[in-house]
Amino acid sequence: MSSEKHKPRIGVFKFASCDGCQLSLLDAEDELLGVAGAVEISYFPEASSAMLKGPYDIGLVEGSITTHHDAQHIQEVRRQCKTLITIGACATAGGIQALRNWKDVDEFIRIVYATPQFISTLKLSTPIAEHVPVDFELRGCPINKHQLLELITATLAGRKPNVPSYSVCIECKRKANVCIAVARGIPCLGPVTQAGCGALCPSYDRGCYGCYGPMETPNTSSMTAQFRILGQADSQVARAFRSFNAWAWQFRKASEECERT
C-alpha cells in the first residue's frame, strides 16, 4: 500500500464529447497494463467504478463546455488537478458541437428533441481553456494514442512532450506521399492542419479535413485562395474550415471570411 501511495494519480474527466479520446487510453492494448503499473488511475468512470477522490497529479479532460453544470464542474476539476491536460478537438476547440455557435440553439433543441423542456444547454460550445488555465492541449479528433502516452510520460518525467505543432504536409513528405493537392487537384487542408495523425487522409487518397486543428502558424488566406483555384466555391471553403475544430480561432476566422465574400 505504501508504495502505491507514491504512484502519480491520474483522473480522466468527460464533458460534451463522444468518449473516443479517453477510449484511446483503453485502445493502447499493448501498453495499458504497463501504464496501470506505473501510475494510479484514480478516477476514470468509463473504465472503473473505483472513482477515488482528488487531488490528482494529472487530469485528462475530454469534451467541451456546453451546460451551466459543466461550466461549474470544470472549475472544481481544475482545483483538483496539479497538471490539467485537455485531450481532443472538443476540449481544445469546442468540437463538432460548436457548429451551434453560428446558429440559434433554441431552434436546434426544438427540431432535435421531442420534449425540449428536458433539455438544458448553453448557446455556445467552448473549449476548456476558455474557462480555466490549461497546462497542455493535445489535439485531434480523435487524439493519437502514441501522442497521449508520450504526453503522460513526459509530464511524469518533468520534460517537454515531443508533440510537434508543424503541419500535416511534413508527415506526408516523410511518408513520401505524392501531394494529392498538387498532383491530382484534390482540396486538402494539410498545409494549415497540425500533424499527429500520420498524414492519414492523404495516405488514403483523400484530402485532409483538418481534424487535428490549426498548425502553429497557419496561412489560412493562402489556403482559401488555393481552394478557390481548385474550383471550390466560398461556401465549400467555409464548410471545410467549419468541422471538428470550427471554433479554433484561426479556422473560425477563415470560415467567417469566406462567408463574408
Add this chain to the structure above:
Amino acid sequence: MTGRVAKTIRVDTLARVEGEGSLYIKLVGERVADVKLKIYEPPRFFEAFLRGRHFSEAPDITARICGICPIAYQMSAVHAIERALGIQISPEVRLLRRLFYCGEWIESHTLHVYMLHAPDFLGYPDAIAMAKDHRAVVEKALRLKKIGNRIVQLLGGREIHPISAAVGGFYKVPSKQQLRDLVADLEWALEASLETVRWTAALEFPNFEQDYEFVALRHPDEYPFNEGRVVSNRGLDIDTAEYEDHFVSCTSSIPTPCNLWCGAEVRIWSVRSRAST
C-alpha cells in the same frame, strides 16, 4: 409488509458505460418502490447541424456521435445516402464493409464483455484490478480487442473515427496481401471468441426476466450487418425506410430501460404500438 425499512441505492456516476448518467433506486423490503435513471450527457444536436452539409461529409460527421462505435454511425449515414441516391455497390465493396463492421464488433464487444461488464460479475472495480487475479483473461481480451482494431485500422485508417468509408465504397482499399496477413490473427481470434462465449455463459446471471420487445435486423441468408428488415419478437417486420412510421423518440423522465452504451445523443426509443396509431 408494513414496518419494513425503506432503503435507497444512489449511484451519482454510472461507471463503465459510454455516456453519463446516474441511478436512484428505492427499495421497501424486497420490493423496488421507485427507480430513476437520469442521463445528464449534454446534447450535441447532430441532426440539426447536418443540415446544409455536403453528402460526402455526413459519414465523417456522424462517426463523432460515438467514439466506441463510430462505424455503426458512419455506415448508417452511408446507407441512407446510397438509398436516397439509388447507388448500387459492388459485391467486393459489400464484403469489405462486412469485414470492416466485424472489426468494430470484435473490438467493441470485447471492450464491453471483458472491460466494462466482467468486473461487475467478478467483483472488481475495473479490468486492471481484475488482471491481478485473472491476468490471462485480461491479456486475452486485450489481444482480441487489438485484432478487431487491426481490421478497422486496415480498412478505415484508424480505430476511432476511421476515414476511409465513403458513399459508394472506400477512398482506398487494402491489398490482397494485407488482407491475407490478417488470417493467422483471425484464426486465433475465432478460438478466443468461442472461449469467450463459454466463459461468459458460465458467469452467474441474476434470475430476472422482463417482458421486453426486442428489435433487430433480419437477413434471409446471413447474419445481418448492413442490410435487412427491421423485425421484433412481437411480429414487427418492416423495411428500414418505414422506421419512422413505427418508432417514436422521446426525451423522457419516465424510467425506461435505456441503452446507455451508446448514449452520446441519448434518446429513449420505443416501438410505437400499432394498435394505437
